[in-house]
Amino acid sequence: MxxxxxxxxxxxxxxxxxxxxxxxxxxxxxxxxxxxxxxxRAVASAVLIVLTCVLVPVALLATWVHDIALDTDRYVSTVKPLATEPAVQDAAVHRITEAVGVRVNGEQAASDIADWLVTQGLPARAADALKGLGPQLDAAVNQAVTKVATDVVRSKAFVTVWTDANRVAHNAVVHALTGKGRGAVGVSEGTVTLDLGTVVEQVKQKLVDAGLKPAEHIPTVNKQMVLFQSDQLAKARKGARLLDIVGNWFPILVVLLGVAGVTLARGRRRALARTALGAAFACLVVAIALVVARHYYLDHLSPEVQSKAAAAEVFDTLVRFLRVSLRTAIVLGIVIALGTYFIGPGRLPVAVRGRSERTADATARWAAAHQVRTGRVGTWAQTYRRAITLVALLVVALVFALWNYPTVLTVLLLVLVLLAVLAVLALLAASGRQAAEGRPAAPSRPGDAQG
Incomplete structure (x- = not known):
């Protein structure tokens, strides 16, 4: 072995x-x-990107709750224009007229006057005729009340009353969403009401001053105007309280999730484009859901809401910031996706970039022929063009992040500014290339030829 x-x-x-x-x-x-x-890495990237796309509209909703519903100044400035909306004014006039007119009975007044005149010797037939004027007297009184209420509501004083009432009422709106605080707005079983007592008292005083003595006996009556009504309000409190807690930090968290997802991806340019388009699509879905919710809300108003048009104005005003934010996010996502596409290797992006470079070169040659040169600036721009482009992108992104409530117009303006900067940079770089290509060789010194 x-x-x-x-x-x-x-x-x-x-x-x-x-x-x-x-x-x-x-x-x-x-x-x-x-x-x-x-x-x-691929799985982690995919999960983070999907989470980012789903959470972008949630972040916008959190910002809306934190900045509109829970910030007194922003809330008041948001609802202040409602005081001049015709639909809201008509609803206020109707509610005030109803509150005042319920205590002024023309038929009873005519009957009392006729009975008193009978005791003074008025024939019974004439008294009966006078009693028949009751409906006309009642209509005249109601018309007078409506006219006075309309004058009060459409005056500048009503704007002040409306603004002050909503400012005092803000705590109750917070209560409606988070269960905290109270105010001049009543919140009961999903119905938010605004107290119009000050306006009713003004109308009452104007009627008395005009000579309508029975208005002196108008007692304190229910003067509530329904601002908002939803059976789901109580159920939404938990979600609103959570959104209030995360507040302005949630959007930053979503951005960090997106950055992590794109960084882990193998093809980062495509991952960025997909993230942008996915977030834009999610915001589009929420925007469509908001439209559906609006129609559902208006079609299922309770009898307490006396004006559908006024309810629509209130709803549209309160969610205006959210709608603008969703549209801005959609446009921003599309812009980012287009940007990543045009820096890619596709046939169209390459052709566009090539045409832009040729145009810049032709412009630089024309400028050089006319003795217009950029000197060291052009050479510097050509040398550090990539770094300058990156800095410009970061600056634009920072400006957008720090912009107070950006809109679609903000996105388009920043895109135009960025394109202008890139165009100027391309021209400077082309001038630098032109100077480098056309620079003559350095002349030889006399001693260099001797060996």
Missing amino acids: SGPNKFGSPPGQDPEGAASASGTARSKGASQSSAAGRIA
Whole structure:
């Protein structure tokens, strides 16, 4: 029986073959580990990108709750224009007239006057005729009340009353959404009402001053005007309280999730485009859902809401900021996706970039022919063009992030500014290339020719 050979390997086994097999095993192990790492990164990137797309509209909703519903100044400035909306004014006039007119009975007044005149010798037939004027007297009184209420509501004083009432009422709106605080607005079973007592008292005083003495006896009556009504209001409190807690930090968290997802992706340019389009699509879905919710809300108003037009104005005003934010996010997502597409290797982006460079070169040659040169600035722009472009992108992104309530117009304005900067940079870089290509060789000195 033979023992191990001189290389220490068992009989019949080639030591070089053993080493090769060991190396192959290690290579396979490393390859499998690398593949597993790539799969893990791809899965993590996909999860983060999907979360980002889903959470972008939620972040906008959190900002709306935090900045509109829970900020007194923003809330008051949002609802202040409602005081001049015809639909809201008509609803206020109707509610005030109803509150005042319920205590002024023309028929009863005519009957009392007729009875009193009978005691003074008025014939019964004439008294009956006077009693028949009751409906006309009642209509005249109601018309007078409506006219006075309309004058009060459409005056500048009503804007002040409306603004002050909503400012005092803000705590109750907070209560409606988060269950905290109270105010001049009543919140009961999903119905938010505004107290018009000050306006009713003004109308009452104007009627008395005009000579309508029965208005003095108008007692304190229900003067509530329904601002908003929803059976789901109580159910939404938990969600609103959560959104209030996360507040302005939630959008930052969503951005960080998106950055992490794009960074982990293998193709970052495509991942960025997909994230932008996915977020834009999610915001579009929420915007459509908001339209559907508006129609559903208006079609299912309770009888307490006396004016559908006024309810529509209130709803549209309160969600205006959210709508603008959703539209802005949609446009921003499309702009980012288009930007990533036009810096890619596709046929159209390459053709567009090539045409832009040729145009810049032609402009630089024309400028050089007319003795217009950029000197060191052009050379510097050509040398550091990529870095300058990156800085410009970061500056525009920072301006957008710090912009107070950006809109679609803000996005388009920043895009135009960025394109203008890139166009100027392209012209400067083309001038730098033109100067480098046309620079003559340095003249030789006399001593250089002698060896």
